[in-house]
Amino acid sequence: MDAIPDARASILFVCLGNICRSPLSEGVFLHLAEAAGLADQFEVESAGTGAWHIGERPDARSILVADKHGVALDSRARQVTPEDFERFDYIIAMDRDNLAILQALGREYDSDATIELLRTYEAGRDSDEVPDPYYGGASGFENAYKMIRRSCTGLLRHLRAV
Numbered sequence: 001m002d003a004i005p006d007a008r009a010s011i012l013f014v015c016l017g018n019i020c021r022s023p024l025s026e027g028v029f030l031h032l033a034e035a036a037g038l039a040d041q042f043e044v045e046s047a048g049t050g051a052w053h054i055g056e057r058p059d060a061r062s063i064l065v066a067d068k069h070g071v072a073l074d075s076r077a078r079q080v081t082p083e084d085f086e087r088f089d090y091i092i093a094m095d096r097d098n099l100a101i102l103q104a105l106g107r108e109y110d111s112d113a114t115i116e117l118l119r120t121y122e123a124g125r126d127s128d129e130v131p132d133p134y135y136g137g138a139s140g141f142e143n144a145y146k147m148i149r150r151s152c153t154g155l156l157r158h159l160r161a162v
Contacts, residue, residue: 009159010043012088013118014098018048018077021094021130021144023058025118027066027073028145029152036156046075047084049101053077059134065141069149085111092118092155095129119147121154 013025026046033039057063058073066073084091085106091113093099099117106115119125130147133140 008041008043009090009162010088011045011090011092011155012080012084013044013046013092013094014049014080014102015046015094015130016048016050016098016132017053017134018046018050018075018079019053019056019059020062020132020134020141021148022046022048023073023075023077024062024066024071024141024145025092025094025130025148025152026075027071028069028148029155031071032149032152032156036160038156038160042159043088045088047078047080049080049098051079054079059141061133061138061141064138065145069145080105082109085109085113088113090155091115094118095132118151118155120151121158122147122151123154125150 013022015022023046026044030044033042054077056077063073091102093102102115106113117128118130119128130144133144
C-alpha cells in the first residue's frame with residue numbers, strides 16, 4: 001500500500017452520546033494505527049451529536065470490551081462543535097440518524113469534510129450502521145467492537161491509499 005501523505009489526516013468519530021460507539025471507534029482506530037506504525041499520521045477524536053454525557057468517561061461496557069481486546073479508551077464525552085467541521089477531514093457517523101444531523105450541520109457550516117458512515121469501510125458488511133449497544137447487554141458491545149474493528153481496519157487501509 002502507498003504511504004499516507006505528509007499531512008496528518010484528521011478523523012472525528014460521532015455517535016449520539018459519545019460514550020459507547022464513537023469512543024470505541026476512536027480507541028480502535030488509534031490502536032490499529034499504532035500497530036501499523038502510523039499513529040503520528042492521524043489526529044483522532046470522538047464526539048456526540050447530543051449533550052447528555054459531556055465530560056463523562058466512556059460507558060463501562062465499552063471500556064470493558066476495549067480492555068478485553070487491548071484497546072485503551074482515554075477520551076471524555078463532548079458534543080460536536082461548529083469548529084469540528086473546519087478542523088476534521090473526515091467526520092464518521094455510526095448510524096444514519098447521526099449521519100443526517102452531521103450532513104445538515106456540514107451544509108450549514110459550508111464544510112469540506114467527508115461526512116459518511118463508518119461501516120462504509122467494512123468489506124462484506126451486512127448493514128451500514130453500527131447499532132447502539134447502550135440498552136443491550138455485553139454481547140451488544142462485543143458485536144459493536146467487531147463491526148468497528150473491521151470498519152476501522154478498512155478506513156485505515158483507505159487512508160493509506162489516498
